[in-house]
Amino acid sequence: MEYVLQTQALGKNYRKFTALENLTMSVPRGAVYGLVGKNGAGKTTLLRLICGLQRPSYGTYSLYGHNQEDPDIIKARRRMGAVVETPSISLDMSAENNLKQQCRVLGLPDFSCVPELLELVGLGGAGKKKAKNFSLGMRQRLGIAVALCGDPDFLVLDEPVNGLDPQGIVEVRELVLKLNRERDITVLISSHILEELHKLATHYGFIDSGRMLRQISAEELEATCRKCVRIDVSDTQAAALVLDGMEAEYKILDGKQVDVYDAANTGKLVQALSEGGCEVYSVQNHDESLESYFLSLVGAGKGGEGHA
Amino acid sequence: MRKLLSANLYAMFRSKRFWIGLFMMAATAVYMVVDINKMKRLAAELDSGLFQSAILLFILLPALGALFINTDYHDGTIRNKLTVGHTRARIYLSNLITNCAAGAIYIAAYEIIYLLVGFPLLGGLSRPQEFLIKLGILLLVFLSLTAIFTLLATMITNRSVLLYCALLGVGLVLAAQMLNARLAASEMVDDYGGVSFTTNEDGTVTTHYLDKNGNPIKPEDIPRVPNPSYVKEPMRSFLRTVNNIQPGGQLVEILEDGHEEPDGSKPQTPYWQLAAYALATSLVFTGAGILLFRRKDLK
Numbered sequence: 001m002e003y004v005l006q007t008q009a010l011g012k013n014y015r016k017f018t019a020l021e022n023l024t025m026s027v028p029r030g031a032v033y034g035l036v037g038k039n040g041a042g043k044t045t046l047l048r049l050i051c052g053l054q055r056p057s058y059g060t061y062s063l064y065g066h067n068q069e070d071p072d073i074i075k076a077r078r079r080m081g082a083v084v085e086t087p088s089i090s091l092d093m094s095a096e097n098n099l100k101q102q103c104r105v106l107g108l109p110d111f112s113c114v115p116e117l118l119e120l121v122g123l124g125g126a127g128k129k130k131a132k133n134f135s136l137g138m139r140q141r142l143g144i145a146v147a148l149c150g151d152p153d154f155l156v157l158d159e160p161v162n163g164l165d166p167q168g169i170v171e172v173r174e175l176v177l178k179l180n181r182e183r184d185i186t187v188l189i190s191s192h193i194l195e196e197l198h199k200l201a202t203h204y205g206f207i208d209s210g211r212m213l214r215q216i217s218a219e220e221l222e223a224t225c226r227k228c229v230r231i232d233v234s235d236t237q238a239a240a241l242v243l244d245g246m247e248a249e250y251k252i253l254d255g256k257q258v259d260v261y262d263a264a265n266t267g268k269l270v271q272a273l274s275e276g277g278c279e280v281y282s283v284q285n286h287d288e289s290l291e292s293y294f295l296s297l298v299g300a301g302k303g304g305e306g307h308a
Numbered sequence: 309m310r311k312l313l314s315a316n317l318y319a320m321f322r323s324k325r326f327w328i329g330l331f332m333m334a335a336t337a338v339y340m341v342v343d344i345n346k347m348k349r350l351a352a353e354l355d356s357g358l359f360q361s362a363i364l365l366f367i368l369l370p371a372l373g374a375l376f377i378n379t380d381y382h383d384g385t386i387r388n389k390l391t392v393g394h395t396r397a398r399i400y401l402s403n404l405i406t407n408c409a410a411g412a413i414y415i416a417a418y419e420i421i422y423l424l425v426g427f428p429l430l431g432g433l434s435r436p437q438e439f440l441i442k443l444g445i446l447l448l449v450f451l452s453l454t455a456i457f458t459l460l461a462t463m464i465t466n467r468s469v470l471l472y473c474a475l476l477g478v479g480l481v482l483a484a485q486m487l488n489a490r491l492a493a494s495e496m497v498d499d500y501g502g503v504s505f506t507t508n509e510d511g512t513v514t515t516h517y518l519d520k521n522g523n524p525i526k527p528e529d530i531p532r533v534p535n536p537s538y539v540k541e542p543m544r545s546f547l548r549t550v551n552n553i554q555p556g557g558q559l560v561e562i563l564e565d566g567h568e569e570p571d572g573s574k575p576q577t578p579y580w581q582l583a584a585y586a587l588a589t590s591l592v593f594t595g596a597g598i599l600l601f602r603r604k605d606l607k
Contacts, residue, residue, distance in 0.1 A: 014605075048605075048606070048607070051387065051390065051391045052390045052391065052393075053387060053390055053391075053605070053606040053607070054605040054606060055603070055605070073393075074393040074395070075393070076393075077391060077392055077393030078392055078393045080391060080392070081391065081392070082387065082391045084384075084387055084391075085384070085607065086384055087384070088383065088384035088385050088386075088387045088388045089383060089384070089385070090319070090379075090383050090385055091383055092323075093322075097322075100318075101315055101318065101319065101385075102388055104311060104314045104315040104318060105311055105312065105315045105388060105389055105392065105394070106311065106392055107310070107311035107314075146388060147388075147391075150392060156391075
């Protein structure tokens with residue numbers, strides 16, 4: 001397998017604080033690699049190192065096979081774009097000028113890519129507008145457009161949906177998927193919003209306290225985890241009695257919600273609950289596999305009372 | 309480097325702050341001509357105001373230059389340069405060159421407008437060759453000042469650096485004037501207890517010196533004692549060298565055509581020496597800046 005990025009026992013210390021510790025990871029070409037971790041887990045530090053904003057305290061990383069000390073890593077960097085933390089845009093410039101400015105930084109011969117990029121990120125009508133007047137979502141999309149200048153084939157996105165409204169989240173998600181599928185761009189995306197990552201990632205890296213806990217592909221994760229249905233009920237006590245009677249595996253989340261695992265026949269389940277005096281308000285397939293998997297990895301699974 | 313310079317110059321030329329600075333320099337040039345023209349009867353000439361904008365530029369350039377670099381940090385756009393493979397040395401040098409270019413444009417704007425407005429009102433230059441030499445040295449002085457504030461603005465990423473850089477220019481000039489005043493203090497001073505003045509019938513004033521006991525003493529009998537403020541060697545040579553090296557001292561040396569010595573003479577540090585010091589300062593600060601920037605963790 002060809003890897004765009006590989007790190008080997010990478011570490012970063014800030015005086016006495018260890019932000020990254022012996023982190024080894026590999027991002028395959030063509031993947032959407034989801035970097036999963038709590039706040040402060042070391043995700044942004046890792047991305048800063050990869051982008052050359054900081055130097056590792058120890059360990060190495062390579063981009064397209066070029067080690068960080070290799071002078072040719074400059075060429076490898078030309079093939080990447082990044083949005084680390086906040087979008088890197090000049091607030092006093094229009095969207096169009098921000099892109100032109102990045103074209104100059106890259107030494108592109110002309111600005112022909114600018115209208116296309118603005119269209120791609122959904123800012124086609126806002127090219128003349130100053131970035132300081134943009135909403136958070138628009139700034140985020142402009143940041144991605146800037147990162148896409150120079151036609152990179154590796155995109156690094158740090159918490160791209162943080163602070164976005166639901167529509168903004170969907171737009172960024174669709175954009176990332178489009179870039180990955182249509183332009184074959186490898187994406188390394190960090191997030192602590194697991195539900196969102198689950199809709200995007202083809203590979204995962206779980207990071208906690210600066211250490212890589214596990215790397216796993218989406219297929220492997222699916223195989224490891226189970227599906228469940230999440231039911232909103234009037235009385236969880238009554239529901240528990242019914243589910244115990246059915247010998248179902250379930251988990252009570254709070255006073256109104258129950259997750260039922262491996263529920264083959266939802267209709268039968270709803271009928272049984274109704275007959276047991278438990279009113280069912282809603283039933284939805286809930287894929288909490290990534291969340292459960294992550295919590296089990298970091299050893300913080302305190303989401304509710306489990307029954308089998 | 310060419311790419312970074314192109315991006316930097318574009319950002320600079322479309323910045324309102326740059327144009328406000330340029331307007332200030334142009335306005336100062338016109339004001340100076342008008343002001344000198346008012347004093348024409350006192351044999352004022354075009355040459356006297358040629359470099360009077362330099363002190364203003366000593367405050368303006370570090371503040372604007374620091375703001376230019378700091379905005380790159382503040383907006384995060386420096387990340388766009390690093391991520392796509394520009395080396396830190398190139399980024400640092402391109403910022404330095406951009407700030408130098410801004411300084412050179414400001415000086416050129418002042419001189420051109422000053423001369424254009426000044427020629428019809430004040431006549432031609434009496435010492436054009438000296439003007440050109442001084443202009444060359446002044447550009448080098450601003451190069452060394454730019455090297456110093458570029459280092460500061462690159463290493464300190466929060467907005468407070470703007471204040472530090474604006475104060476840097478003022479501080480260097482004030483420090484130079486204080487040092488010059490100390491170095492001009494005479495070695496021996498008159499030692500008397502007091503002075504009294506008497507107004508004569510014809511309106512003239514007679515000065516009477518008194519000894520420490522309050523008794524009148526003739527001026528020729530006043531004892532001479534060593535001046536405690538006099539700076540002795542080797543500190544004297546050291547402070548003179550400091551003033552010759554630091555940009556504020558160099559500026560004062562150019563503007564005042566030399567420095568006063570305790571014996572009343574006004575020697576001038578050779579221009580070649582000022583130029584060499586300015587170049588050396590620029591090289592040292594730029595080298596140190598690049599080394600420190602390479603090690604700096606950016607967010």
